[in-house]
Amino acid sequence: MRHFDLIIIGTGSGNAILDERFADWDVAVVEKGVGSHASYGGTCLNVGCIPTKMFVHTADVANAPRSGERLGVGLRLDEVRWPEIRDRVFGRIDTIAESGKRFRRDENPNVTLYEGLARFTAPRELSVETPGGPTTISADRVVLAAGGRPVIPEIPGIDNVDYHTSDSVMRLERLPEHMIILGTGFIGAEFAHIFSALGVRVTMVGRSGRVLRNEDTDVSERFTELAARQWDLRPNRRETGVEPTESGVRLHLDGPEGAEIVEGQTLLVATGRRPNSDLLDTAAAGIETAENGKIKVDSTQRTSAEGVWALGDISSDHELKHVANHEERVVQHNLLHPEEPVESDHRFVPHAVFSDPQIASVGLTEQQAVERGVRHVTATQDYGGIAYGWAMEDTTGFAKLLADPSTGKLLGAHIIGPQAPTVIQPLIQAMAFGIDARSMARGQYWIHPAMPELVENALLGLPLD
Numbered sequence: 001m002r003h004f005d006l007i008i009i010g011t012g013s014g015n016a017i018l019d020e021r022f023a024d025w026d027v028a029v030v031e032k033g034v035g036s037h038a039s040y041g042g043t044c045l046n047v048g049c050i051p052t053k054m055f056v057h058t059a060d061v062a063n064a065p066r067s068g069e070r071l072g073v074g075l076r077l078d079e080v081r082w083p084e085i086r087d088r089v090f091g092r093i094d095t096i097a098e099s100g101k102r103f104r105r106d107e108n109p110n111v112t113l114y115e116g117l118a119r120f121t122a123p124r125e126l127s128v129e130t131p132g133g134p135t136t137i138s139a140d141r142v143v144l145a146a147g148g149r150p151v152i153p154e155i156p157g158i159d160n161v162d163y164h165t166s167d168s169v170m171r172l173e174r175l176p177e178h179m180i181i182l183g184t185g186f187i188g189a190e191f192a193h194i195f196s197a198l199g200v201r202v203t204m205v206g207r208s209g210r211v212l213r214n215e216d217t218d219v220s221e222r223f224t225e226l227a228a229r230q231w232d233l234r235p236n237r238r239e240t241g242v243e244p245t246e247s248g249v250r251l252h253l254d255g256p257e258g259a260e261i262v263e264g265q266t267l268l269v270a271t272g273r274r275p276n277s278d279l280l281d282t283a284a285a286g287i288e289t290a291e292n293g294k295i296k297v298d299s300t301q302r303t304s305a306e307g308v309w310a311l312g313d314i315s316s317d318h319e320l321k322h323v324a325n326h327e328e329r330v331v332q333h334n335l336l337h338p339e340e341p342v343e344s345d346h347r348f349v350p351h352a353v354f355s356d357p358q359i360a361s362v363g364l365t366e367q368q369a370v371e372r373g374v375r376h377v378t379a380t381q382d383y384g385g386i387a388y389g390w391a392m393e394d395t396t397g398f399a400k401l402l403a404d405p406s407t408g409k410l411l412g413a414h415i416i417g418p419q420a421p422t423v424i425q426p427l428i429q430a431m432a433f434g435i436d437a438r439s440m441a442r443g444q445y446w447i448h449p450a451m452p453e454l455v456e457n458a459l460l461g462l463p464l465d
């Protein structure tokens with residue numbers, strides 16, 4: 001059994017821990033590979049944020065005829081060359097993943113890369129299923145950055161049909177005529193946009209009445225209304241069975257009108273993700289997990305087991321790359337400076353959904369403020385009420401702000417509309433640095449007539465004491 005100073009499991013955000021300060025540490029990195037190509041580098045790079053946003057941009061371009069129509073510009077979408085679109089994305093990504101692996105394996109003399117599934121056999125001791133057979137390794141310190149994977153719901157017949165998840169759907173051989181998307185969360189909303197813009201008929205099936213129901217209700221209601229205009233939206237449904245057909249799948253649903261059937265060529269399951277703690281058998285190492293399988297960590301990312309840290313999707317309630325990266329920097333510091341540990345900061349975690357329209361959000365929703373009894377005021381500014389909104393002829397987007405009426409400090413910000421993930425950034429900054437709404441609105445210039453005037457006007461609209 002080989003003993004190391006440090007073992008890192010998972011090469012998503014875990015891969016970024018090692019820099020020149022670890023040059024004299026003897027380190028093992030373990031990676032089983034993600035997606036259909038068992039790639040190096042984790043979810044975001046290979047089957048998550050990065051490829052999806054490359055497809056989203058392509059979908060936005062393919063949607064140009066729709067926005068042109070409002071402006072008196074007649075455009076036509078002539079051709080969608082799916083193999084070319086797909087190969088542009090993965091031509092770039094596969095190369096980055098391969099070179100990332102080569103760098104760790106061949107150019108880091110202090111690092112040993114194990115390619116296989118790791119599983120605890122004792123505290124800080126793991127068995128790795130490498131192609132050459134199982135190997136046991138141990139270390140003084142272990143970092144668990146092993147992420148999560150898609151959840152497959154227990155629908156009768158699901159094991160007899162070919163279905164896709166976000167791990168496989170981006171590498172489809174050809175585009176189907178009709179795709180059924182199960183799930184109305186982030187992944188469902190982003191892929192519905194991608195595939196429908198590329199000409200695929202999309203049916204979206206959800207259990208609740210609203211798409212993206214965790215967003216502020218005003219945002220979620222507006223998105224649901226717009227989703228129903230673009231896609232065959234089936235909310236308030238339960239799946240009662242699924243079976244193969246000659247050309248794809250047949251899904252049986254139970255909904256407000258009773259039983260119904262949807263048939264399509266491709267079924268995309270987008271019903272949430274679960275942490276990979278079970279694959280690691282964390283119990284064998286005395287590492288505590290919560291009921292949902294997330295590894296329990298303290299504010300310095302330490303687990304309940306001595307010398308073991310966790311970060312990212314395997315332990316965080318926020319399954320977001322910028323959070324995994326933040327926690328990775330905290331773990332990195334705490335490995336190097338155990339006497340002066342730093343804490344993760346989860347106060348103002350923003351997120352964005354890159355669908356059509358786009359959504360971005362940070363802080364409390366109005367519903368959360370009410371539930372928690374937080375005194376607040378709100379202001380809503382339509383894109384249609386600012387000059388750039390007129391330029392775009394936008395009639396559906398808005399920004400909604402929540403603030404403390406006595407201090408003017410922002411409590412939450414929610415934007416639905418063009419470039420929402422970019423437009424929201426000054427609001428995230430104001431919350432992180434404690435800038436009050438009035439100082440923010442009037443203490444700086446806002447470029448006229450640019451899109452951030454949406455934020456300026458929303459700030460000025462807050463009825464502060």
Ligand SMILES: Cc1cc2nc3c(=O)[nH]c(=O)nc-3n(C[C@H](O)[C@H](O)[C@H](O)COP(=O)(O)OP(=O)(O)OC[C@H]3O[C@@H](n4cnc5c(N)ncnc54)[C@H](O)[C@@H]3O)c2cc1C
Binds near residue numbers: 045321
């Ligand atoms: C379709 C999709 C789109 C997304 N889009 C965005 C976005 O736009 N913005 C955003 O912020 N977030 C997005 N996310 C979320 C983001 O990808 C994750 O939050 C982030 O990648 C988590 O990083 P991580 O390092 O915790 O885990 P991962 O990147 O998942 O890395 C974990 C690694 O551990 C390996 N592993 C697991 N178990 C073992 C084991 N037992 N032995 C060896 N290796 C193991 C895995 O193979 C994997 O490579 C998206 C996710 C998906 C699925």
Ligand SMILES: NC(=O)c1ccc[n+]([C@@H]2O[C@H](COP(=O)([O-])OP(=O)(O)OC[C@H]3O[C@@H](n4cnc5c(N)ncnc54)[C@H](O)[C@@H]3O)[C@@H](O)[C@H]2O)c1
Binds near residue numbers: 182187320
């Ligand atoms: N832009 C981004 O930052 C981005 C994009 C994609 C994914 N992600 C991350 O990945 C995570 C996982 O995404 P996701 O969309 O799979 O999860 P999600 O939790 O956002 O949505 C899953 C949805 O599926 C529903 N559901 C569960 N079981 C179902 C069933 N049997 N039938 C129908 N619906 C069912 C849930 O109620 C929920 O609405 C997200 O929470 C997010 O943190 C982020």
